[in-house]
Amino acid sequence: MIVSITLLILAVGVFAIVLARFIRIPYTLLLVVLGFVLSLFTVEFGIDTGVRASNFQDLMLFILLPVLIFEAAFALNSKLLFKFLPNVLTLATLGLIISTLVIAVILYFGIAHSGFPFIAALLTGVVISATDPVAVVGQLKVLKAPDDLNVLIEGESLFNDATAIVLFSIILSIALGQSEPDLTSAIITFSKVFFGGIIVGSVFGYIAALLVKIIDTSVPHMVVITLFLAYGTFYIAEHLFHVSGIVAVMFAALLFKKSAHDQLKDVHTGLHNIWESLGFIANIFVFVLLGLVVSLNMFTQMWLAIILAIVGAFIARVTAVYFSVWLNHVTVGQPINPKYPPIMIWGGLRGAVTIALVLSLPTELPYWWTIQSIGFGIVLFTLIVQATTTPFLVRKLNI
Incomplete structure (x- = not known):
């Protein structure tokens, strides 16, 4: 069954590559559409693919996300990332918190019924505040957009x-009654999980860098080492130290690249190409599987909540981006081109992390279906509307 599903998804990916030559829409959106058509076909003919939201969640969190995070961190321009690090961190922390709160307030008062408490609105806010610019970044590279704009979007x-992911786990534990809604304890938990992930990832990234200094640095060797680094760091961080595996993988990739810079000079292009291919394959699985698990009932039953979330997400994104830009301007951040914020706002697509988080919601929460429907709706809206119009916006702003 696993081999059959893998071949089926790869076949959809190949078919999408062919179609992309004739249909001018983002490749990721094409994968979702084909996945959805495939799901209708299998239902019509009574074929069971074995794909369920429950097993999709494990695949997303433990197999696909480590690859996507490691590849993104490894591919980033380290010098530019360090230069714009205050801007990136402001957007990813304060910006994310502001976005979560704005969306939560709009949804809570917009839906306004007892079956959707404020904690549910907060959960929704955090899952649809995580951005995934995979569709936009590819377009920006084709349009030869400036490297600093790419780093701001990808780094954030x-x-x-x-x-x-860390904030989601804290809010979820409160929703399940496993912890008290105490701000001090939440900050302590967040710090432990987030900074613990930084420490674990940095240690393993440095150890891997030391290892490559004493072996033959061929491309096959580097692929094996970096694959083990990505999955091993994630597993050890999550299961042994109970800190953020995603944070650990991210810092493992960044520190490994920095510490082993001299050893990677001769193999960097080959290694980068292989990891880019692995990331591309992982994205095929993410978006085809999204199309397979999406249900029409989500949009017929939850259309009002999805529309409110779309409006709320846009308002939240505008608020978060411009607040972060202003804060960086008056503190330690780098000044950025005033044309960039509109691209950062409109290019803030939702994808793999949003999907993984909504699928990890326990079904004992009475509002899990509402949040899952909103999450899927937001992902599809950003792919259908925002991803397809971002190139026009870039050209309009003459970037």
């Missing part, structure tokens, strides 16, 4: 994926 996504 990388860090806010990590902060969103």
